[in-house]
Amino acid sequence: MGELQIKKQSKHYDAVIVGSGAGGGMATYVLAKAGLKVCLLEAGPNFDPAVHSTQLKNPWESLRRGASTKFRPFGDFDGCYWGWDIDGEPYTHANDTKWEWWRARMLGGRTNHWGRISLRFGPKDFKRRSIDGLGDDWPIGYEDIKPYYDKIDKLIGVFGSNEGLENDPDGIFLPPPKPRLHELFIKKAATGIGVPVIPSRLSILTKPLENNKERGQCFFCAQCNRSCKVYGDFSSSSVLVKPALETGNVDLITNAMVREVLTNKEGLATGVSFIKKDEMQEYQVTGKTIILAASACESARLLLNSKSTRHANGLANTSNVVGKYLHDSTGAAMGGVLPQLFDRKRYNEDGVGGMHVYTPWWLDNKKLDFPRGYHIEYWGGMSQPAYGFGWGIENQNGKFLVKGKQKEAGGYGASLKEDYRFFYGAGVGMAGRGEGIAREDSYCEIDPGVVDKYGIPVLRFNTKWSEYEIKQAKHMKETFKEIMHAMGAIITWGADDDEKNNYGLANPGNIIHEAGTVRMGNDPKRSALNKWCQAHDCKNLFCVDGGPFVSQADKNITWTILALAMRTSEYIIDEMKKQNL
């Protein structure tokens, strides 16, 4: 066994960025385009959708017919490497608490497979404490971030419609796709009972993007979750990191798992130490600024693991808030069948990857018994068969007339084949995605007794839902039932929840919108970062993933991660010009 050596890179960068997802990708893009020298560290392998995507594969081209594996928990064709569990990288839970932690390990991170739901936060979303007295207000408001949302709409592209809604702001939209058949039924039924249904807002190019020849237009295969070979949707890998690399200003190091942020005796960040996974060799790289974008929980883990004399409680943590206020979107779902779609005419209704319509939050929480809202996502129709297709037919084919005949449940043979054809494409479902309250007592911390295979101490989670989220889930289920009944659907799952299972509320973490662990604020005693996502305790350290979020609205957080990362990156350029960094 040789001596343990740490290899030090001689090049000194303007910025060292940890993580290449939405936040890290955007920071890399903005800084590299401005001429700064950037070192981008990614814990997984290289990934270019044009080369590595499974797009347009047929189910029989997968030995497991698209079934999930631990490598691809969302199915064999899904575009994300790893997920709930990574070999050799455990995480733990305090007591009986449950946090489900999704971790991507690849260039572009989980943006390679996400739903492309790209919602701006509204003016109220930054000031929730002022409205309902819970949580905290952000140190910024919609007016601070609006210019960045506008720039991102134009740079990346998003389709949608301007509806003039107060808390679901208009944007610079490409035209949305027309609703599918089941979406027309949903729209008719929901609007009939006072639930609005409007075009969804997804970062998919329904028309070519102005001034961008690198990206193709959507060709409607419904497979955004596999990542797009023509770059017709947003993935950080293809849309941000690739053009950033083309500037020549970025050194990308893949399979680099960062261990800690290094600091000097003045308390400033000097670089990071990391392990190259393929050679199990330790390295250090230095830079004028360090930007964390490893995901809300990984960034908190890094800070808590970066202890020094000057930063005895972990870096950027004199406030003791790092790891706290961890929260995810709430989620609950319901599904069924639309009898009017039995034996339907076949045509290609793939559309874009995901829903063509959705429901933004429409009610006033002052009149409800829970403080924050939710939006509703929809699905259904004639999708590509995959592992699980036809499963449970014995619970279905005895319940409905098939071609006018009452059949016995179960069966076999030609009659059974007729049933599969008859029911195909009649499915419909919906899911709520809501805002939970960010709480100090919902947190992750370093487990004192456990390390991963690289010797890095791991996170222990301690998160629980409160009554607010549970009541919200109850309301979701009531709404879903009303919509399903209004359109004449038969509910087949998700309708028998009660207080015993929190009304079907998903475990925290399960919706994969982790946020709040490195939150921003004006008060250094109650926040880790200032309003520029810059550490109060360490001025050349920044965090640009979901960590800085004070609260996460009833909106998916990616568009806001991108906007904040762009804003912070421009601030860094500005501060460097003023020689403040």
Added chain:
Amino acid sequence: MDRRKSIKALVLGTVSTGLLVEACKTNEVKQPDAKADAFTGADRMLEEKAAYEKLMKEENFFTSHEMDTIKVLQDIIIPKDAVSGSATDAKVHEFIAYIIKEKTELQTPLRGGLKWLDMQSLQQFDKVFTEAGQQQQIELIDAIAWPKKAKKEMAQGVAFFSLMRNLVATGFYTSEIGVKDVGYMGNQPNQWNGVPDEVLKQYGLSYSEKELRECAKYS
């Protein structure tokens, strides 16, 4: 047009999606080999390839007698009919032989169920299931294929047959024959102009003026 060629054309931007839609209609689609792809495909990460190689070194889970029984069962469940071929035509048994290695939770219910079926067959006809006559096989299957009317003492057989039915159906309808049978028409370059007019008419639906005005249109 072949999948790889069509993607390449799209990436290079040499053809519009409209032209591709036409090209895909007229040419036979040639498919790459799933087994070869599992080892070498660019879309597989290193850890997946390693796990696959390890799995392929393992022996088959099912004995040849068990596989023979599965083949008989799968064609009872999905026989050839006027629309499409049988489960055996679609090589569903090959899919089952593979997936059983990965979905280890299915191993005991299937092995035990196959044994249960043979024991029933032996008791009633003095032969294992595969050697029983066609009428006898159907008699045994009729006792377990209908969950609501099956006799109580057949419950284990019902559970086994339901699992078998689900697995065979999944294998069949994710095969090329099955996808065609069920009529899935997507997974190819396309332009979405909304629900076809005749379908809207069938359901008495129409797009609103707002939708017609603001939604994307393609020609």
